[in-house]
Each structure stands twice: as structure tokens, then as C-alpha cells.
Amino acid sequence: MYQNFQTYLQDELSKIEDAGLYKKERIIVSPQGSEIILENGKKLLNFCANNYLGLANNPKLIEAAKKALDTHGYGMASVRFICGCSDLHKELEEKIAKFFGTEDTILYAACFDANGGLFEPLLSAEDAVISDMLNHASIIDGVRLCKAVRYRYANADMEDLEKQLQMAQAQRFRLIVTDGVFSMDGNVAPIDKILKLAEKYDALVMIDESHSAGVVGKTGRGVTELFNCRGKVEIITGTLGKAFGGAIGGFTTGKKEIIDMLRQRSRPYLFSNSIPPLVAAAGSKMIDIMSETNELQDKLHENTDYFTTKMKNAGFDIKPTQSAICAVMLYDAKLSQIMASKLQDEGIYVTGFYYPVVPKDQARIRVQLSAAHNRADLDKCIDAFVKVGKELKVI
Numbered sequence: 235m236y237q238n239f240q241t242y243l244q245d246e247l248s249k250i251e252d253a254g255l256y257k258k259e260r261i262i263v264s265p266q267g268s269e270i271i272l273e274n275g276k277k278l279l280n281f282c283a284n285n286y287l288g289l290a291n292n293p294k295l296i297e298a299a300k301k302a303l304d305t306h307g308y309g310m311a312s313v314r315f316i317c318g319c320s321d322l323h324k325e326l327e328e329k330i331a332k333f334f335g336t337e338d339t340i341l342y343a344a345c346f347d348a349n350g351g352l353f354e355p356l357l358s359a360e361d362a363v364i365s366d367m368l369n370h371a372s373i374i375d376g377v378r379l380c381k382a383v384r385y386r387y388a389n390a391d392m393e394d395l396e397k398q399l400q401m402a403q404a405q406r407f408r409l410i411v412t413d414g415v416f417s418m419d420g421n422v423a424p425i426d427k428i429l430k431l432a433e434k435y436d437a438l439v440m441i442d443e444s445h446s447a448g449v450v451g452k453t454g455r456g457v458t459e460l461f462n463c464r465g466k467v468e469i470i471t472g473t474l475g476k477a478f479g480g481a482i483g484g485f486t487t488g489k490k491e492i493i494d495m496l497r498q499r500s501r502p503y504l505f506s507n508s509i510p511p512l513v514a515a516a517g518s519k520m521i522d523i524m525s526e527t528n529e530l531q532d533k534l535h536e537n538t539d540y541f542t543t544k545m546k547n548a549g550f551d552i553k554p555t556q557s558a559i560c561a562v563m564l565y566d567a568k569l570s571q572i573m574a575s576k577l578q579d580e581g582i583y584v585t586g587f588y589y590p591v592v593p594k595d596q597a598r599i600r601v602q603l604s605a606a607h608n609r610a611d612l613d614k615c616i617d618a619f620v621k622v623g624k625e626l627k628v629i
């Protein structure tokens with residue numbers, strides 16, 4: 235039996251490879267940080283991690299995790315409602331709610347699960363989901379699992395959203411669903427305008443703050459802070475895997491009854507293991523650090539401004555950004571791959587993206603800034619871009 239299937243898979247895999255879309259893993263042998271060491275011993279400055287605040291190797295988080303290993307052991311060996319809930323899990327849930335100005339929080343093994351388990355317990359065939367076309371794969375999958383009628387609107391396009399909301403008046407409840415930061419361009423969802431339309435057309439609002447929590451807004455409270463809308467959306471989802479320490483875990487935070495219903499009916503919560511206590515403990519520490527000081531956000535915002543300004547001045551075509559994502563537009567797919575590879579030769583680790591990850595003829599290199607980068611790191615990256623950019627006649 236396997237033989238036919240094997241031939242089929244081999245064919246499909248070579249098609250992926252021929253299209254230049256085959257994904258290879260690069261093996262890192264150091265902690266995640268502004269500088270990483272690859273298996274071959276090569277040192278690179280890392281500009282493609284979601285380690286926006288540099289917390290992935292933060293000594294205080296490591297200490298909190300080690301301490302929890304001693305007091306609470308390694309694993310929970312259970313889902314939450316059987317015997318997988320420790321005081322550390324509850325503490326983190328409360329802290330996340332406080333951070334976002336919401337009423338309650340439910341933890342998941344990942345934000346992919348938070349989004350996967352969000353829609354089906356809340357909405358039925360009588361209801362509507364109105365979703366931004368550029369929303370994350372986990373939102374798309376989560377929406378697929380529920381029976382609500384689906385409407386889609388062009389990325390951050392409020393006219394289109396309004397049209398879809400008018401059509402969705404036929405349904406009982408309406409939920410507008412959006413990423414906070416769209417990860418390929420770095421633009422943010424205009425949540426103030428979305429909330430106005432939600433009020434006008436009687437809809438609920440959900441925002442996924444995975445790329446924005448810790449990053450966007452003066453104190454890193456995310457897109458709702460940036461637009462002065464803290465506490466106004468009904469549902470926020472997010473990850474512990476990006477700015478929030480970079481380990482693992484996701485959450486949904488928002489209105490009390492919504493979170494309560496998720497605890498009763500959300501399948502990834504009911505049928506999947508709890509995050510390890512050490513991750514919960516480090517997560518709590520991470521929120522403490524962010525509540526005490528704004529140093530990391532200030533540094534990140536300063537780094538992002540410095541980098542994008544210098545790159546623009548050097549003549550690069552930079553997508554307008556309101557996050558720590560800086561898309562250097564090249565348009566040509568092949569060029570994006572050549573440029574990324576030449577940058578790696580210069581000691582800079584970045585990734586080139588092209589169709590189908592971004593629209594056709596919109597190839598780019600996505601640079602992700604971090605509070606862990608110092609001025610010398612940024613200058614080295616800019617210098618490498620300028621050198622390679624001139625060589626390839628991009629600037």
C-alpha cells in the first residue's frame with residue numbers, strides 16, 4: 235500500500251522543490267538572541283525572530299522558570315479541568331487580563347489553539363463572522379470549524395467592512411475578526427474605526443494581538459492601546475511565543491462570560507494538555523517586568539524608528555509600518571532570495587518572502603526589529619543592506 239502513496243508524495247515534494255518553495259530548517263545551537271550560532275559555527279545577527287523584546291533568553295525569566303521546576307515539577311500530565319491547573323496557571327491568567335484591561339483569560343497550548351477553539355463554541359449557523367482577508371492561518375482554520383456564515387473584507391478596508399456588515403444584518407450575532415498587526419506588511423488594524431462600525435452595525439469584535447502584544451502602543455498593550463480602545467473589544471487572542479518570552483502558549487482574554495463559555499466548550503482547551511508550570515511562571519514574570527518598566531518597549535520603538543528611517547534614507551522602498559516589522563520591498567521573487575542569501579554572507583539573518591506567502595510580484599525581505607538589538611547591530615544590518623543593495627542595483 236505504501237508504495238503508491240510514497241510515489242505520490244515524492245512527486246508532490248519534487249513539485250514543491252521545483253517551484254522553489256521547499257522549506258529547509260536552519261539549525262541553531264545557541265539560545266535565541268540578537269546573535270545566534272548555527273550548527274556550522276557561523277555567527278549571525280538575527281533579524282527574523284519574533285523575539286521583539288529580547289525576552290527569549292532573559293535571565294529573570296530563566297530564573298523564574300528554574301524556580302518553578304523545583305516547586306511545581308516538569309509537566310502537568312493533564313488537561314486543565316481534570317488535574318492540569320496549578321496556581322501558576324491561574325496567576326498568569328489573571329495577570330494577562332490585567333495587562334490588557336479585560337475581565338478574564340483562558341490559556342491554551344498555543345495561539346493556534348486559542349484561535350482554533352474560539353469560534354465553534356460561541357457561534358452557530360444563525361451567526362456571522364466578518365474576517366479580514368489577511369488574517370492569520372489559525373483564524374481562518376478556526377472560522378472553518380464553526381457553522382457561522384462567513385464574510386470577508388479587503389485588508390483593513392473600512393468601506394468593504396461596512397458593506398459586509400450590511401449584508402450580515404441577516405444573521406443573529408455578528409463577530410468582526412482581525413489580526414492586530416498584519417505580519418507581512420507590519421500595518422495595524424484600525425481598531426478605532428472597526429469599533430465604530432461594530433457599534434453602528436451591532437457587531438462584536440475580536441482582535442489577535444500575537445504580533446502586537448508587548449510591541450505596539452506606548453506601553454506595549456497592543457493595538458487597543460495604540461488607538462485608545464483598551465477594554466473596548468470583547469475578545470483578544472495572543473501568544474506567549476513571540477514578544478512574550480518566545481516559549482510556547484496562547485490565550486484568549488476578554489469578557490467574563492465568553493471566557494467562561496470557552497472553558498466549558500472550547501475543544502483545544504478541553505482535549506489538550508496544559509502548558510508546563512515553568513512556562514506559566516516565566517509568563518507571570520514577563521508581565522511583571524512589563525508592568526514595572528517601559529524600557530523594553532522604548533528601546534524597541536527607538537530601534538524600529540532608527541532602522542526604518544536609515545533604510546528609507548538609503549533609498550530602500552519600505553512599507554509603511556506601525557509595528558516592529560519592516561518590509562523591504564523588492565517585488566521580484568528571485569531577487570528576494572538572492573538578496574537574503576547575500577545578506578547571510580554578510581552575517582545578517584533575514585528571510586525573503588514571495589508568492590504565495592505574499593501577493594504575486596510583491597516579494598520582499600521582512601526585517602524584524604528587537605529590543606535586544608543594539609545600535610552597532612542595527613548599523614551592521616543597514617550597512618549590509620546598502621552594500622548588497624548596491625551590488626544588486628536595488629538602490
Ligand SMILES: *Cc1c(COP(=O)(O)O)cnc(C)c1O
Pocket residue numbers: 343344345346347349370372413417442444445472473474475482483484
Ligand atoms: C504567530 C501567530 C499565531 C500563532 O501563535 P502560536 O502561539 O505560535 O500558535 C496566531 N495568530 C497570529 C496573528 C500570529 O501571528
